[in-house]
Amino acid sequence: MSNGNGSVRIGFYVCHCGTNIAGVVDVKTLAEWAASVPGVEVSRDYKYMCSDPGQELIQQDIRDHHLNRIVVASCSPHLHEHTFRTATAKGGLSPFYFQMVNIREHDSWVHKDKKAATEKAKDLVRAALKRVAFHEPLEKKQVPVRSDVLVVGGGIAGIHAALTLANSGKHVYLVEREATIGGHMAKFDKTFPTLDCAACILTPKMTAVRSHSNITLWTLSEVAEVGGFVGNYHVKVRRKPRYIVEEACVGCLECIEACVYKQAKVIDEFNLGLGKRKPIYIPFPQAVPQVVLIDPETCIEFKSGKCKKTCVEVCADRNAIDFKQQEEIKEIEVGTIIMATGFQTVDAARIPYYGYGAYPNVYTSLEVERLINASGPTGGEVILRDGKRPKAVGIVHCVGSRDENTNRWCSRVCCMYSLKLAHLIKEHTDAEVFNFYIDIRTPGKGFEEFYCKLLGEGVHFIRGRVAEVTDWALDPSEEGKLVIRVEDTLIGRVRRIPVDMVVLSVGLEPHADADEVRRLFNITCSTEGWFLERHPKLAPVNTFTDGIFLAGCCQGPKDIPDTVAQAGAAAAEALVLIDTGHVELEPNTAYVLEEECSGCKSCLSLCPYTAISFNEEKKKAEINEVLCKGCGVCVAACPSGSIQQHMFQDEQIFAEIEGVLAHA
Amino acid sequence: MPDTKPTNGFEPRIVAFFCNWCTYLAADLAGTSRLKYPPNVRVIRLMCSGRVDPQFVLEAFAQGADGVLIGGCHPGDCHYQEGNYKALRRFHLLKRIVKDMGIEEDRFRLEWISASEGERLRAVITDMVEKVRALGPWQSAVPQEEPVKEVAA
Numbered sequence: 001m002s003n004g005n006g007s008v009r010i011g012f013y014v015c016h017c018g019t020n021i022a023g024v025v026d027v028k029t030l031a032e033w034a035a036s037v038p039g040v041e042v043s044r045d046y047k048y049m050c051s052d053p054g055q056e057l058i059q060q061d062i063r064d065h066h067l068n069r070i071v072v073a074s075c076s077p078h079l080h081e082h083t084f085r086t087a088t089a090k091g092g093l094s095p096f097y098f099q100m101v102n103i104r105e106h107d108s109w110v111h112k113d114k115k116a117a118t119e120k121a122k123d124l125v126r127a128a129l130k131r132v133a134f135h136e137p138l139e140k141k142q143v144p145v146r147s148d149v150l151v152v153g154g155g156i157a158g159i160h161a162a163l164t165l166a167n168s169g170k171h172v173y174l175v176e177r178e179a180t181i182g183g184h185m186a187k188f189d190k191t192f193p194t195l196d197c198a199a200c201i202l203t204p205k206m207t208a209v210r211s212h213s214n215i216t217l218w219t220l221s222e223v224a225e226v227g228g229f230v231g232n233y234h235v236k237v238r239r240k241p242r243y244i245v246e247e248a249c250v251g252c253l254e255c256i257e258a259c260v261y262k263q264a265k266v267i268d269e270f271n272l273g274l275g276k277r278k279p280i281y282i283p284f285p286q287a288v289p290q291v292v293l294i295d296p297e298t299c300i301e302f303k304s305g306k307c308k309k310t311c312v313e314v315c316a317d318r319n320a321i322d323f324k325q326q327e328e329i330k331e332i333e334v335g336t337i338i339m340a341t342g343f344q345t346v347d348a349a350r351i352p353y354y355g356y357g358a359y360p361n362v363y364t365s366l367e368v369e370r371l372i373n374a375s376g377p378t379g380g381e382v383i384l385r386d387g388k389r390p391k392a393v394g395i396v397h398c399v400g401s402r403d404e405n406t407n408r409w410c411s412r413v414c415c416m417y418s419l420k421l422a423h424l425i426k427e428h429t430d431a432e433v434f435n436f437y438i439d440i441r442t443p444g445k446g447f448e449e450f451y452c453k454l455l456g457e458g459v460h461f462i463r464g465r466v467a468e469v470t471d472w473a474l475d476p477s478e479e480g481k482l483v484i485r486v487e488d489t490l491i492g493r494v495r496r497i498p499v500d501m502v503v504l505s506v507g508l509e510p511h512a513d514a515d516e517v518r519r520l521f522n523i524t525c526s527t528e529g530w531f532l533e534r535h536p537k538l539a540p541v542n543t544f545t546d547g548i549f550l551a552g553c554c555q556g557p558k559d560i561p562d563t564v565a566q567a568g569a570a571a572a573e574a575l576v577l578i579d580t581g582h583v584e585l586e587p588n589t590a591y592v593l594e595e596e597c598s599g600c601k602s603c604l605s606l607c608p609y610t611a612i613s614f615n616e617e618k619k620k621a622e623i624n625e626v627l628c629k630g631c632g633v634c635v636a637a638c639p640s641g642s643i644q645q646h647m648f649q650d651e652q653i654f655a656e657i658e659g660v661l662a663h664a
Numbered sequence: 665m666p667d668t669k670p671t672n673g674f675e676p677r678i679v680a681f682f683c684n685w686c687t688y689l690a691a692d693l694a695g696t697s698r699l700k701y702p703p704n705v706r707v708i709r710l711m712c713s714g715r716v717d718p719q720f721v722l723e724a725f726a727q728g729a730d731g732v733l734i735g736g737c738h739p740g741d742c743h744y745q746e747g748n749y750k751a752l753r754r755f756h757l758l759k760r761i762v763k764d765m766g767i768e769e770d771r772f773r774l775e776w777i778s779a780s781e782g783e784r785l786r787a788v789i790t791d792m793v794e795k796v797r798a799l800g801p802w803q804s805a806v807p808q809e810e811p812v813k814e815v816a817a
Contacts, residue, residue, distance in 0.1 A: 076692045105695025106707055116703040123706050519740060527780045544685060608745040631744035632715030648710060653720055660679060660706035661727040
């Protein structure tokens with residue numbers, strides 16, 4: 001076999017992958033057959049090709065048999081292409097003289113018929129053996145990586161990632177949609193299982209963000225546009241008006257006091273509607289930045305233009321209030337991006353038989369977090385809407401989790417936060433507390449011990465999925481109460497438990513706009529809508545888009561320790577790129593065969609990266625190699641076949657087509 | 665003309681061109697999820713469905729493929745912004761030519777399968793294999809004199 005550059009000497013290796021491949025594909029037959037294919041000098045099967053001895057085998061054979069092409073039939077190239085390219089290079093060949101055949105994910109794992117799977121493997125191997133003859137030695141392109149980082153989302157994940165990067169001397173843009181950073185964690189009172197106060201852990205980190213010279217914090221802001229690629233992202237951030245000059249506001253909050261609204265009348269979003277605020281307000285006392293904001297929907301000045309503007313009077317020469325403030329677009333250049341956009345809790349009203357929205361004393365767990373919180377709407381008193389203390393409380397687990405009608409996944413944190421709420425409610429009210437659960441899942445450090453502690457505290461646990469919450473009393477003891485109907489599966493009876501307060505332990509789900517955000521950043525989502533990691537074990541914080549990393553619940557439900565650990569990992573991955581200083585890009589760019597280009601210009605409009613330009617003097621198309629991302633759209637479109645693509649040359653693809661279809 | 669021979673024991677051979685970022689990964693996911701589907705499809709990996717040159721499809725049919733499947737990212741999800749739209753445009757034009765050549769519609773498909781849709785990949789392949797199996801082998805009406813020049817070079 002020849003490719004015009006002298007004779008081709010191929011080394012072919014088929015991996016057993018233990019029994020993963022060898023259990024279905026007859027690897028011995030495959031290796032014997034491959035040995036007879038013209039051009040193949042060495043053909044071997046080996047237990048684990050990715051192991052050190054497996055890689056050494058390749059290197060030794062290259063030296064001993066003067067091989068100049070390597071083909072490995074094993075797993076997906078997304079897993080080990082890099083490994084074998086490196087082995088090929090260590091053997092002294094260009095790493096691009098390597099071709100991989102996927103006979104695990106695409107063959108042995110998806111087929112049962114051993115004969116058919118082996119035939120399929122033969123076809124795929126034949127394609128690679130034919131293709132590899134046409135491979136060319138290529139150089140990887142290097143592009144510099146900017147050291148600035150964008151962190152999207154200012155919850156605990158974003159905060160931790162931003163601080164880690166900033167502490168290592170990198171400049172971070174932290175973009176948060178809400179008026180304050182802190183995310184969900186800022187709403188919690190205590191955290192499980194240690195019961196340490198959420199604010200005590202979080203607020204020092206929040207103020208550290210604010211005061212860090214390496215962090216630019218933009219709240220009330222959203223990413224509007226993302227362009228560029230790893231190392232060189234151009235990002236546009238939309239900063240919504242706060243109607244307060246952030247630099248001028250000192251956070252004295254006198255304007256809130258002075259507002260013409262004497263009483264707070266507007267529903268307070270931070271307290272989930274349980275409290276009230278004024279049109280000029282600060283989300284919560286420890287908000288960062290410590291800067292008020294004006295809600296134009298309810299402010300009289302915005303509605304009528306006839307307000308006395310007592311807020312402006314009291315702000316006096318600080319002049320921080322600006323009713324004319326406009327939306328602003330900031331443009332930044334960053335090398336890497338960390339997504340830390342978090343989650344939303346399931347809307348409990350989606351499960352109508354639990355009565356959320358119908359009965360005032362049915363709360364979500366997040367609402368109860370606010371009730372228990374000392375800076376919440378009741379100052380930390382667990383009281384019902386009528387001001388009374390509940391004597392019996394029912395906590396319903398798995399609301400919007402593990403449920404075919406809402407979300408199928410386990411939200412991971414609800415068991416533990418339900419136990420925590422049970423403890424806190426008991427501590428605050430001395431009420432009887434009932435937990436209604438399907439399974440108690442406590443697989444974390446100190447979690448099972450916490451569960452045992454609760455059992456000792458006299459909290460009731462009833463195993464069964466709650467059927468209904470109703471106010472329909474069947475006997476006098478149920479009058480004026482909410483009745484939880486449930487099958488207690490441990491005693492095999494349907495029970496009715498009257499309580500004063502129902503807490504729905506709502507699950508975690510992706511943000512409603514997660515899909516739009518994903519498109520904006522060109523990353524992928526799992527079927528459930530969580531951002532998809534590159535590999536669950538090997539690259540858990542990477543995405544399929546180089547230079548974009550994941551932290552926290554945007555990737556899937558997780559608790560605070562896991563979130564923080566992941567945020568640290570994401571920051572470390574970003575640092576790897578930054579400190580390396582450059583990234584190597586696949587040399588799969590397109591190029592024009594100048595003598596054959598007719599200058600028809602049909603390729604020009606096709607390139608989404610404007611990498612193709614027209615040389616008016618020569619009347620030929622030209623491709624800017626730096627801008628080309630290697631999609632190959634222009635290659636397929638060129639009517640005269642005068643655009644080619646490295647690594648995906650027409651002749652290589654034709655060789656593969658011929659290979660998969662040739663009869664054995 | 666379409667073959668009219670009985671299809672007893674006939675196993676179609678289908679060539680698939682999958683984009684690197686969505687459909688190829690869906691096939692990887694089907695693998696890691698141990699989903700089972702018929703072993704009749706041979707995947708050729710390209711960076712983008714927009715790289716599928718009409719010649720690849722015609723060549724596959726000329727070399728005896730009983731079906732050709734192109735897999736790309738869902739509209740709006742292309743790793744290269746809009747390569748899949750270009751694939752779609754070409755697909756519609758090419759479909760007319762392919763039809764004029766007497767190749768039944770079910771033998772040539774374009775499907776959007778995202779990286780998370782391993783199950784959908786299994787369903788599409790199973791469905792296509794069944795349909796093509798029912799159609800029987802495809803025999804090119806054009807007598808094959810010699811292989812295409814690029815390959816012979």
